[in-house]
Amino acid sequence: MLIGDYRIEIIPDTEFRLDGGAMFGVVPRVLWKRVCPPDEFNRIKLQTNCLFIETASQKILIETGIGEKWTEKQRQMYGIFRAKTFAETLFEKAGCQPKDISIVVNTHLHFDHAGGNTILNDTGVAVPQFPNARYFVSESEFNHAENPSMRDRASYLAENWRPLFESGQLELKPDRYEVVGGLTMRQMRGHNATMQTFCLRRGDETLYGFVDLIPTRHHLSFPWIMSYDLFPTETLEAKKRLLPVAARENWLCFFYHDFEQPLCRLTQKDGKFLSQELSIF
Numbered sequence: 001m002l003i004g005d006y007r008i009e010i011i012p013d014t015e016f017r018l019d020g021g022a023m024f025g026v027v028p029r030v031l032w033k034r035v036c037p038p039d040e041f042n043r044i045k046l047q048t049n050c051l052f053i054e055t056a057s058q059k060i061l062i063e064t065g066i067g068e069k070w071t072e073k074q075r076q077m078y079g080i081f082r083a084k085t086f087a088e089t090l091f092e093k094a095g096c097q098p099k100d101i102s103i104v105v106n107t108h109l110h111f112d113h114a115g116g117n118t119i120l121n122d123t124g125v126a127v128p129q130f131p132n133a134r135y136f137v138s139e140s141e142f143n144h145a146e147n148p149s150m151r152d153r154a155s156y157l158a159e160n161w162r163p164l165f166e167s168g169q170l171e172l173k174p175d176r177y178e179v180v181g182g183l184t185m186r187q188m189r190g191h192n193a194t195m196q197t198f199c200l201r202r203g204d205e206t207l208y209g210f211v212d213l214i215p216t217r218h219h220l221s222f223p224w225i226m227s228y229d230l231f232p233t234e235t236l237e238a239k240k241r242l243l244p245v246a247a248r249e250n251w252l253c254f255f256y257h258d259f260e261q262p263l264c265r266l267t268q269k270d271g272k273f274l275s276q277e278l279s280i281f
Helices: 020-024 072-077 086-094 111-117 139-146 162-167 232-248
Strands: 006-019 043-054 059-062 103-105 118-120 126-128 134-138 170-173 176-180 183-187 196-202 205-209 252-254 263-269 272-277
Touching (some): 006 196, 043 086, 043 111, 103 176, 111 118, 126 162, 134 139, 232 272
Parallel strands (some): 059 103, 134 170
Antiparallel strands (some): 043 059, 263 272
């Protein structure tokens, strides 16, 4: 798919599962189970959809998925089902290999977004999966990852970023910056204080990545907010501000964790925001 003169591809890393109650916060189970049926452990099916962007001079990857450094016990706990390696999927979808990626952007460093930054080598040591890439993350998020709160400490695994720091590939960025022309990152409080969302504007098209602010299209309703969010009232205000604009301006909306429909447009009907499936994907 083209956004102006940029090519984009969705690179699904792998299926995994999290507790449905945690994913929908105060929303009663009787409501959310209609759209996300839980398994016997009350977990719902999620995806880790990374975004590949190719410009005339750069091959960019936004997010790297949950990664492949998990033990069998951890795979069972998170319901990780991996049919292919990330490298295989990247080649199938984008026609390139990890060594071809020139920039990796992390919106934040939670394990399900940055887990694929590194991969285990033959001796079991975590090394950069994208050996020729510059890795971008905001300095604010990096500092939080190094000193997380008790509430979100389990979401940060240092093996996903310290090898990049040691190799000299990690570049710390401001709270708002431009990756390449038309692709901007902006800090958005809600899920945590330092996560960033992204916006790609090229030609007459806008693609907006809501990241964990709105993880799936089933979270479009204003009060459907994850209990993982450290600042849920700020998530709510951001949704109220962004969604009307997204519908009015016909944005392409990218939902990182949506298992079936990560990219869609929105319509507003009777005060509700509804997703429209895109046939191209």
